[in-house]
Amino acid sequence: MRAAIGVIAAFAVAVAGVVSLVLLDSDAQATGSAGGLTGVPDEFRPWILRASHACQHPELAPALLAAQLQQESGFSTSSSLVSPAGAQGPAQFMPATWDTWGRDDDGNGTISPYDVGDAVMAQGRMMCSLIGHAKESGLGGDARSLALAGYNAGWGAVEAAGGIPPYPETQHYVATILSSMKKFEGALLAVSGSKKGVGALRRASSQIGTPYSWGGGSPNGPTPGFCDGTNGYLNGRCSASVTAGWDCSSLVQYAYWTSRQLPRTAADQYRATSERSISRDQLRVGDLLFWSHGGTSGIYHVALYAGNSTVLHAPRTGKDVQLAPLASAMPAGEYYGATRP
Incomplete structure (x- = not known):
């Protein structure tokens, strides 16, 4: 640091643990x-x-x-x-x-x-x-x-x-x-094993810390997204169009692409995998978890189960790909169900 900086406004800090x-x-x-x-x-x-x-x-x-x-x-x-x-x-x-x-x-x-x-x-x-x-x-x-x-x-x-x-x-x-x-960079998520779900989680874990971008991401990696009039905005500006990253379903698509080519949206990913519905007490690493505003057509979010009641997901604009507790990753009352690709 070569130059002094003026007084900067105080900030609030939240202490959070790192899950490994x-x-x-x-x-x-x-x-x-x-x-x-x-x-x-x-x-x-x-x-x-x-x-x-x-x-x-x-x-x-x-x-x-x-x-x-x-x-x-x-x-x-x-x-x-x-x-x-x-x-x-x-x-x-x-x-x-x-x-x-x-x-x-x-x-x-x-x-x-x-x-x-x-x-x-x-x-x-x-x-x-x-x-x-x-x-x-x-x-x-x-x-x-x-x-x-x-x-x-x-x-x-x-x-x-x-x-x-x-x-x-x-x-x-x-x-x-x-x-x-x-x-x-040390591993925040050290994943070992050969099952399909473990492999998907391993691939997704390489993207921890990558920004969320509405409409961004492809099977080849993070890309800029777009704004649709409602989504993709941060502080009144279109953040997605200038942010190379992932939305929730593109991250899941990327995670599974080498073993199963899932469709692009969360709702379509549920339809493509719903024949193997999984109860919460039977979750395995790599299972897909879905949240909905009402019914299959209302599914708006998908995450990968990461074990120990945690999920790996791309949560929303302004956040990064991260590990989060399953209980609080999204509103608990909007949890819809889980599937196993």
Whole structure:
């Protein structure tokens, strides 16, 4: 971070756990752990996960924070690390910006940009706020890119430019971090086994974190969608047309495409698989779950059963492909039934 940033509006945070499942052919074993991150020094790992989990915006993935730390300092813990511009510590905070975001998160009695816990949690708070600004700004595009640009150049520069500022350093900063995220991504859903449903869930799990896009997605991967007058809008703008991603049924179609070529919409997917209706107490990994506003023609959502009373799905505009509890993934009273492709 090379420039100080002004005071940014406070944000509310929701603490959420990360679910990591190991699914076997028996569909009987599942263990919880803090997955979703790999390739970082041990002393950074718990703080990166905590900072990510404390943010209400799913865009702030652990891998994004890790890639940013790699770019800022290479995970340096040197007590003398200061950039030519005066930025300090592993997350490279300017002193004035540190005064806004720094706290004694590690409980050692000091608030220091050189303490790993303090630095990473402050990085997470600032990035979470910037992502929120990006999503509310009406600028469009990738909220992560705009937030990273704000971290590097200041949010005022992003607003003035109407997007990523035309500074070579900032453009390189954003591109490098986004392109290096992959090497830090650990499995949020580790799936093993050979059954058709397990294979479908494994394929779908590779898309965790990909944005929802109404009408987007194909058997070949995520694509931009479209707006139909009602769906696909975010903050009054057509988000789907500029967002490469999935809607609920395209994700399911993609998941099963190599073993069964399901139709495109949730209602049609139910009709195509309804000959194998499954009760909730008989669910297996990869089964399809449906929600309806009334009858087969009212089916509006489909998800993949992920074991342990969780589902993997693309929920709605503004959200990403994610794991969620079955009981709260969609309105409980609108649950319609399950099938096994």
